[in-house]
Amino acid sequence: MAAANQQYYATRDPLGSGGDFTTAPEISQMFGELIGLWGADLWDRAGRPHAAWVELGPGRGTLSTDALRAAGKAGFVPPVHLVETSPVLRAAQAERLPHATWHDAIDTLPADRPLIAVANEFFDALPIRQLVKGTGGWFERLVACQDTLFLPIAGKQVPDGVIPEALRDAAAGSVIETSPASVAILRSLAQRIVAQGGALLVVDYGYDGPAVGDTLQAVRGHAYANPYEAPGEQDLTAHVDFGTLAAAAIVEGAQVAGPIGQGAFLGALGIAARAAALAKAAPDRAERITADHQRLTQAMGTLFQVLAVSSPDWPLPAGFA
Template sequence: MTELGGLIARRIALTGPISLADFMAEAMGHPRLGYYRRALPVGAAGDFTTAPEISQMFGELLGAWLAERWLAMGRPAPVRLVELGPGRGTLMADALRATRSVPGFHAAIDLHLVDINAPLREAQRSTLQAYRPAWHERFDEVPAGPLLLVANEFFDALPVRQFHRTAKGWRERMVGLDEAGALRLALAPGPPPFEPLLPEAPEGAEAEFSEAGRALAGAIGARIARDGGWALIIDYGMASAGRASSLQAVRGHQGVGILERPGETDLSAHVDFAALVAAAGVPAFGPVDQGAFLRRLGLPERVQALKRNAKAAQADAIDAASARLIAPDQMGTLFRVLALGDGRNAPPAGFTDFPADDS
């Protein structure tokens, strides 16, 4: 058992079983031992690979989307450009490089990065130092003002609660201890206080929701309603993902048990986009498939532009990266894109209808 696992086990021994959400909060965000406090999770040497690490095209197209939204907003200056969970800074670096020619955009940007990971902050500092970013541990620390926000694979890492439908009703899945003192999963004996929020379902059904995700979406929506702006959320999940158990654990790009080696294992769950829209309370576009979104933003054209002067091996790599981003059997349909806006501007690129057009 890891040091953090031992601390969690002692907490349970003293106070009783804890929810999976509480376990995730400790495993991912413990001030000293949490996974996102000290791990370098992104890339081949880490536990997972994100879209910006696959190809520069992803960040470039998102940069163009953000710049277009800034123009639609009337070119506010300053505009708070915010990224939640910026990884190594790759997405933002590509986005800013691709928008250097947009008149006035870079001069208006006030860059803010929300991240609790000290090693990754150092990587971001190296990559983005020319833009003088400010760092925050929470979104609510970002100063007031017009907002342009991007969150790629951020909401999936927020804690979730899980529920199982028994013959006697919904019961919450908890983390307790077995006879040997090891962490184990078990159902709470009584009904959860969240039962009114859970769907009607037959015995054996599973449900899952994220209080933290809903709270953050609400805070983003409130900021947009007050100060104006747009948010772009990209993550894996379905239009409404709450009616299943999706929590998974990954270490070294391999699936493992969700209770294994807390603090050294990545935990994530599918995002319930419908819940985010409801919590945000502002106009929403999508979610749409990532593949459809990137094609509408011009990914095929960008592929051809990059290949014009590429050698054969480079061209093959560009094609492979494009396929990984948009192919239905890769990231194209698993990942979804949601835009939240203030309703004061023209509809954004990448979404053909309001509020949703494809699935």
């Protein structure tokens, strides 16, 4: 999964009508603007420190562009740091954010100031492991290649001790997913935030786990595809286990808010008022703005979850009351 997605993202811009999928920032400017104001509000209540803006997996740079435009009107004009490995997407980001600093990994992010970081649809593309319940215990699912055909197969049996106790007696055929890469990145960022100050906002489709379920999927041309076909030519994702991410942050001493649904989060930040203002300013686009508002808060409102990880020395972030 890691190798396939590295090839996929390095060789194309997957976003928009001509790509494979569309993300919330590409749907409407309201999404990025509200996240920018979320960050500006937190920065202001923390005493306006010299903080950096960070986005993980920033796509075309649309979210950060909209966010920083809105944040700037509130006085928050931070240096911008983008964690991105794709040369194609870096080029698109540079058109919108020419003064940004790029990083291949979170290790090189600034260590001398608070970080206000955003990860929108980032964790879902990180590699997962799947454990499958067989008749005699749990087995790791592996991928085999026969000629040019990729197939899932059962690997070695794993000890019951690695399975969450509440899930050990699941029915045969049940699948549990873990993402060690996601936990490692979350823990590293939480350590930074506890030591330096700041917050991380995670927005993604997922669930409050751990739980049973096979969520591995592929998307190509805005439709679902077989994840074992054409590796490197389609987007591979899995739903994010927000419960495990929250637990990882708490272990590092961070404070956690959420997860809550994207619809409730955006509603608490005032998306209805922003939609009304945009519709009033552009009556010819009012119908489209209303549709975008409903898509962000209703169609995506419960599937997408929002989690905030922040320094225990900082105020609680807005949007989670």
